[in-house]
Each structure stands twice: as structure tokens, then as C-alpha cells.
Amino acid sequence: xxxxxxxxxxxxxxxxxxxxxxxxxxxxxxxxxxxxxxxxxxxxxxxxxxxxxxxxxxxxxxxxxxxxxxxxxxxxxxxxxxxxxxxxxxxxxxxx
Amino acid sequence: xxxxxxxxxxxxxxxxxxxxxxxxxxxxxxxxxxxxxxxxxxxxxxxxxxxxxxxxxxxxxxxxxxxxxxxxxxxxxxxxxxxxxxxxxxxxxxxx
DNA sequence: ACTATAGTTAGCCAAATGGCTAATTATCCT
DNA sequence: AGGATAATTAGCCATTTGGCTAACTATAGT
Numbered sequence: 739x740x741x742x743x744x745x746x747x748x749x750x751x752x753x754x755x756x757x758x759x760x761x762x763x764x765x766x767x768x769x770x771x772x773x774x775x776x777x778x779x780x781x782x783x784x785x786x787x788x789x790x791x792x793x794x795x796x797x798x799x800x801x802x803x804x805x806x807x808x809x810x811x812x813x814x815x816x817x818x819x820x821x822x823x824x825x826x827x828x829x830x831x832x833x834x
Numbered sequence: 835x836x837x838x839x840x841x842x843x844x845x846x847x848x849x850x851x852x853x854x855x856x857x858x859x860x861x862x863x864x865x866x867x868x869x870x871x872x873x874x875x876x877x878x879x880x881x882x883x884x885x886x887x888x889x890x891x892x893x894x895x896x897x898x899x900x901x902x903x904x905x906x907x908x909x910x911x912x913x914x915x916x917x918x919x920x921x922x923x924x925x926x927x928x929x930x
Numbered sequence: 931a932c933t934a935t936a937g938t939t940a941g942c943c944a945a946a947t948g949g950c951t952a953a954t955t956a957t958c959c960t
Numbered sequence: 961a962g963g964a965t966a967a968t969t970a971g972c973c974a975t976t977t978g979g980c981t982a983a984c985t986a987t988a989g990t
Contacts, residue, residue, distance in 0.1 A: 740845060747843035748948080749836060752916065759918055765967060778949055780968055799957045799966045814910075814919050820848065822855055823910050844978080861937060874979055876938050895936045895987045 742813040745789035750774070751782050758792060758805035765794070765801045789813075838909040841885035846870070847878050854888060854901035861890070861897050885909075 745751055750772055757763060757771060769779040783803065786792040790809050794801045841847055846868055853859060853867060865875040879899065882888040886905050890897045 743843050743845075743848075746913075747839050749839075750948090752839075756916060766965095769967095774948085775950065776967065777951080777969080781948075784968090796956085796967095799964095801967065810917060811919050814914055814917065817842075817913070818910055820852060821906060821910065823907050846978090862935095865937095870978085871980065872937065873939080873981080877978075880938090892937095892986085895934095897937065 741785075741789040742791065742809070745785050745791055746813075748782070748785075751786055754782060754786065755791065755805060755810065758803060759807075762802050762804040765803060768803065837881075837885040838887065838905075841881050841887055842909070844878070844881075847882055850878060850882065851887065851901060851906065854899060855903075858898050858900040861899060864899065 746755075753771065754768055757768060765779065765783065766776070769776050772779065783792065783794065787794065791806055791813075792803050793806055794803045796802075842851075849867065850864055853864060861875065861879065862872070864879075865872050868875065879888065879890065883890065887902055887909075888899050889902055890899045892898075
């Protein structure tokens with residue numbers, strides 16, 4: 739779980755997540771969006787995979803990454819919960 | 835703004851925030867909750883201050899830290915927005 | 931003025947992080 | 961089998977990070 743925070747702490751990885759929010763993309767397609775090499779991107783993918791935020795499936799020679807939306811939602815909502823923040827709705831019943 | 839992500843990426847700092855969610859606490863009082871030295875805690879305070887997440891005011895020899903709730907809320911809600919997550923409410927109108 | 935107490939700053943160190951190039955793996959095509 | 965393409969793994973490097981001890985600052989009390 740703490741892997742998620744680590745994964746989210748890097749701007750490149752946050753952008754990867756945002757890109758995958760729109761649709762699945764191959765490793766190379768994702769790499770095209772950043773001024774870093776493919777091996778570096780591969781490392782970012784690994785970090786995101788370790789946090790279970792993304793998954794890759796092979797199709798021929800390309801690997802298609804897709805976002806694990808539920809894990810992302812759980813992580814972010816968990817974050818809100820930890821800090822007892824209520825995004826838009828009514829004020830909280832006051833914490834413990 | 836990116837300072838906020840950095841600040842949130844460390845477990846000690848997340849706990850500091852949680853403690854300050856309950857009530858204001860002195861530097862020493864906060865330090866008592868962790869198995870690290872006071873100078874180390876001081877560094878964490880600095881990181882949190884740089885992200886404008888906490889503020890300290892001096893009272894005699896002690897420094898009382900308090901959470902900047904609005905900044906924390908903004909940061910987390912911003913995070914939700916970036917990823918187009920809707921915490922509890924109705925499903926989104928679908929993104930761009 | 932001296933001492934005690936609460937914190938921070940300075941300076942160091944080992945481990946982690948994010949980047950690169952070179953080498954390797956995997957798949958497809960002829 | 962051999963070559964081309966997509967991606968990862970291996971290994972290296974500089975910077976950042978989180979920790980420590982020692983030294984300093986600031987305030988209070990006597």
C-alpha cells in the first residue's frame with residue numbers, strides 16, 4: 739500500500755497515470771510523451787506495477803499498459819480518509 | 835504545488851499530518867510519536883512547511899505546529915481532479 | 931549572568947531515486 | 961536461420977533523501 743504513495747510522488751508517473759486514464763497505451767506510445775529514454779520509462783512502469791496501479795499485457799512485440807482504476811480510486815479515497823477530508827459533501831461528523 | 839506530493843510521500847510526514855488533524859501540537863510532542871531524533875523531525879517540519887501544509891508559531895521556548903487544512907484539502911482534491919476520480923458521488927460525465 | 935529547556939542549523943553518511951548506455955529477451959517476418 | 965522491432969534487464973552515475981551527532985539560537989527562571 740505504501741508503494742502507492744511512492745508511485746504517485748513522481749511527476750512522470752503521475753502523467754503516465756493520467757494518460758492511461760484516457761485509454762490503454764503501449765510502452766512506446768507512453769514513452770513518446772516524455773523526454774527520457776525507454777529504459778527509464780521501463781523503470782517507471784515497474785514502480786507503477788509494484789504498486790499494482792497498472793498492468794501490462796503483451797500483444798506481439800508490444801506491451802499494452804492499462805490502468806488499474808479500482809486500485810487508484812482506493813488509494814486516493816484512502817488518502818482522503820486518512821486525513822478525514824470530505825471533498826465536496828457535507829462537513830464531517832468530527833473525527834475521533 | 836509539487837512540494838505537496840513530496841511532503842505526502844513520506845510515512846512519518848503523513849502521520850504528522852494525521853496528528854495535527856486532531857489538534858495543534860508542539861514540535862517535541864510530535865517528536866515523541868516517532869523513533870527518530872529531534873533534528874530529523876525538524877527536517878520533516880521544514881519539508882511540510884515548504885509545502886505550506888503546516889505552520890509553526892513560537893510560544894516561549896516551544897514551537898506549536900498547526901495544520902493548514904485548506905492547503906491539504908486543495909492538494910488532495912486537486913489530486914482527485916487530476917485523475918478524474920469521483921470519491922462517493924455519481925459516476926463522472928466521462929472525461930475529455 | 932548562568933543554567934536549563936526546546937528547537938533548529940550544520941555537516942556528515944548510507945541508501946534510494948531517476949537518469950543514461952549497452953546488452954538481453956521476445957516476437958514477428960522473410 | 962537471420963534480421964528488424966519493441967521492450968526489458970544489467971550496470972553505472974549523480975542527486976536526493978532520511979537518518980545521525982554536534983553545535984548553535986532562543987527563551988525562561990533563578
